[in-house]
Amino acid sequence: MRIAICDDENKELLHLKSHVIQFEPGLAISLFLSAGDLISEAQKNPFDIVLLDIEMDKLNGFDAAKRLKQMDNPPLIIFVTNSGEYTIRGYEVAFRYLAKPVEFSILTKYLSAAFAEIAPEKFTVKENGLSCVLPISEIYYFEKFKHYLILYTKTVDYQCRMTLAEAEESISGNSFATPHKGYLVNLAHISSVGEACLTLTNGRTVPLSRRHKLEIERALFNYVRKQR
């Protein structure tokens, strides 16, 4: 895991570094006093996580983040800012925001979330005797079909001999919910909730029963809260 910290104030840089070491000793940490240096290094050796100050001379944090996000292996960016608690920008760029002075407890929470994002949990599916390991985040939904279970991902659908309960157990702790009898859907891939169906980010629809609608609504909110 490679972490970069970028701040034009040396004192802040060292303060952040000490917090990161306290969180996880043994991490490869690179320090940068300018966003330009950070980008040059990231082009050669990509970082997994970048703690990035927003208010910097020449290239500011927002612009640097946009350039980092355009790279082949973009890092997760945690903005560090002293520009006021009501200045929150950087949709689709920022993973999280940290207000200065940085509190260790909040940094720990955000770094833990970033680690979980970078190293997602896996799910093993057996189809025709062959095992395939998938990141759970790539699963859109499970559908019970006779004695089988169909697992839908963005590109491939798998059919395996497994019960829905077994699948639910394997992915316990992850954000899945039941919209209808015989279905288990990944909340991360829901793009709209209709009267009788859920639309997923790949355009597919999953039936939604009246009985499960409130559960799904609550699960979605819990999922979003958990992501924050």
Added chain:
Amino acid sequence: MTFYHLEMATALFECLLVHVLFNGWYGLRNTKKSAVVLSYTLFFVLLCFLSLLLIQPFARSIIIFFLVAGLVRFLYDTTTFSALYSSLLCVALAVGAEYFCLALMNLLNYDTTTLMVEGTVRAIYLVIAKTVNFAIILVVAAMFRKKRATLSIKQVLPLFPCLFVTIYVCALLQEIYSPLEDSLSLPLVIAILGLLYINGIIVLHTQSIKRSAVAIQQQALANQQYELQVQYYNHILQDHEETRIIRHDIKKYMSGIETLIEAGASAEAKREYEAIKQGVDQLGEIVDIGNTVLNAILHNNIQRAKAEGISVRLDINVPSEVPASAVDLSVIIGNTFDNAIDECIACNSVGAAINVMLVFQNDMLFYEISNPCISHPHKKAGKYHGYGLRNIRACVEKYNGSMESGIEAEKYKVSIRLNCQSNTAVHTEAVSK
């Protein structure tokens, strides 16, 4: 020949019934007005043609069902399945009304054969049946309305006396004309057509008044949003002016501090330094989350909360453009924020804080606001009082969203989710930027 004119008038009235029902349920698609007029003209012609055919009532009902379903699917914002079952309901209501009136006329000693033969009795029976059908449709459309511009039950009820009077006048006409002649007389036809016209026009005008009222309310809300933007802009100007003054005076302050330090008056120097620091700290209170509409809405409410000594914690992740109307966002966030502040004041708790989460994810907007509370929230007096919970719910419904509120661990929480696909028809109003 006169009787066919009457059949045509009832066919026209049926067109009105169909429009009242389905416009209330689904609303028109973004179809050209000419297409709507043309479709209804075709529907009207086919209904007239059907009335000329000597076919079984059941077969006629089946044909009308398919005609209505086709019309609804083409003109109204619905799916094929919904169009089919709602058309079935529409035809069932019409048949039900006819059978009800048939039974009523039978009770008044008019046999079914007389009612099916051209003449005064059938003409009056037709008008009564259509009037009853109209009353039922108004109630059904009001009960399951999806658009705010559709008449509600409360607005439909005053129309009922008109419908009852129509039936009563029909009964009187029956008494006068029925014994005199079998064929239709011109005064009777004029009276019948007049009754149908009056009822139709009253409903259309009432709907038009309702639409105007909704438009006026939308205008008021848009003005509210505009005022928020102006206030936000003025605050930015004020902040900019303060920054300019501080920048102008900073050298003067620095040199003053330097002199004080040189003179060994460190306490005074520190006081001077604190004064500058306080001035600088007061700057940068402008809300900037990268979305101008939300900036203005949040800024106004945060300033109000701060003035009351309430802190606000924001957790926001939204793009610069949210595919939702600025007015709707203003109604939802403005009203819930207002309620949260009022509740904090009512609580009178020290260090009260309002937590706001606003996250846009996968074409959905998640909004949650929580505040400390001691009882179930109450409300309130203010300039925009009245655009409260009812309007929030109406906005949420527009986006096929969800809303849940309740007390949890001594905090009142409102959670709202909106479906915000940019291609959804309801979001064609001003998009927030």
